[in-house]
Amino acid sequence: MKQIKTITVSLILLLIMSSIVWGYQWPFDPFDKQHVITGTLGEPRPVEPAVPERFHKGVDIVDRGLIGEGAEVYPVADGTIRKIETDYIIIYHGGIPAKIEYIHIVVDSKRRKNEEVTKGVTPLGKVDGKRHLHFEEEDGIRNPLRTPIGLIGLEPFIDRADPMVSGFDFWIDRTTTELPDELYGRVDIRADAFDPRTDKDGYAAGARNSIYRIGADFLQNGVAVGDSIEHIRFISVPADINFPRIYDKEIDNDTHSDTGYYYWVTNNPFAPYSAPNPEDTSNIWWNTKQRIDCGIADDARINSEAKYNDGQYTIRVTGFDINARSNFYEKVRVIDNFRPLVQKVTITKDSETKYDRGWTFDGTYLNSTGSSINELLGSGTYTITILFNEPVTGAALSIDTFDSITLTSSEPANNQKTFTVTLNIPSGSSFHDGKRTMTISAFDLAGNQILQLTSSDTQINPAIPDF
Ligand SMILES: [Zn+2]
Secondary structure, eight states: OHHHHHHHHHHHHHHHHHHHHOOBOOSSSSTTSOOEEEEOTTOBOOOSTTSOOOBOOSEEEEOTTOOOTTOEEOOSSSEEEEEEOSSEEEEEETTTTEEEEEESEEEOTTOOTTOEEOTTTSOOEEEOTTOSEEEEEGGGTBOSBOOTTTOOSBSSOOOOSOOEEEEEEEEETTSSOBOSSOBOSEEEEEEEEEOOOOOTTOOOOGGGSOOSEEEEEEEETTEEOSOOEEEEETTSOOOGGGHHHHBOTTSOTTSOOTTOEEEETTSOTTSOOOOSSTTOSSSOOEETTBBTTSOTTOBOSSGGGBSSOSEEEEEEEEEEOTTOOEEEEEEEEEEOOSOOOEEEEEEEETTEEEEEEEEEEOSSOEEEEEEEEEOOBOSEEEEEEEEESSOEEEEEEEETTSOOEEOBOOSOTTOOOEEEEEEEEOSSOOTTOEEEOEEEEEEETTSOBOOOOSOOOEEEOTTSOOO
């Protein structure tokens, strides 16, 4: 019994392994060599005026001899003709299995509906004046170029050039308002990308081929933070109604420049479309204010609740081609959803704490927290340490009877949260005696001023020399 089970398992394994190398041949002679891909799945096709924008549901192929118009087209596998028109043939290939459409051909006059055809033998017709074969599998439900999960497709296929991500920008979700500097709230990312699809013979389609996959990652100090976004994957094409979810309508995608297409990386075109309203699941965003452990529509109320705490981030947009080659572009931006606040102030002398107080903000009130030490300060040398809840610039401190005091931080620029300063209280004078008020000012990286503290009094009595 045991032995039979083992044999069954290895047979299944063998089948799975074989299917990885099974593809189907090319529709042009030579059938075992790669031909030229000039258009790919998912590209925008707003070709004719008054025709609605739509996704390209197949691949465009030119024979490798570059004959174009007049090149003979053959079936990629054995099959049966299901439909025949003057300029296209639809064949069901049971061995793949797939329904494949051969479009933009002058159909061979000998072909008939329900006729059995043989791969590489039965001529289907010659490429017409469009000078390329439009080759479509299952109405765009499958990409005919082999994919890691699609397994079966045109073979051989090799892509020897990296895709290109030329840049990206940020927009307030569902608006035409660009965010050139600080990011806050719900943000759309629009990226500029293409895949030249250069094959081993050097044929390249330039910027007119769509990217295969594109997404975004968020990093701080080289470490990924929050959730990666990757909704756009042309393993199949989305429904045409979701066209504006991928391609920027503001740009004429038919006359686009050599830089490629503009993709709304943050939208999910494979999610069900609904009218533009807050429940639309395909027109989504990167929520820079997202509350930790909550859905993307849930906003944090305070900085410490946020998945992306206020501060500096590297945003990386990466494109992939079918051979898993990749290329990325990065931008450094500050996320700023909340005003900064002083989280803690301590005053120490010879490592003994003389003053210690912390604050939190609940979205409405600043509250004092933790142990609160407030002892009399005598003459001597003290270290004041101030911790902000997010990186700040322009941090300054004054104590009413002292000259202005310069704060320093040993942390790198744009990451400075902790500042220290030495305070000398002279002996033999009563000038500083009494309750003194400390004033702290600072700005977060987006230029927002810190929240006002109500009071942080401490008592100074230089007449007391030591504690
Ligand atoms: Zn086409």
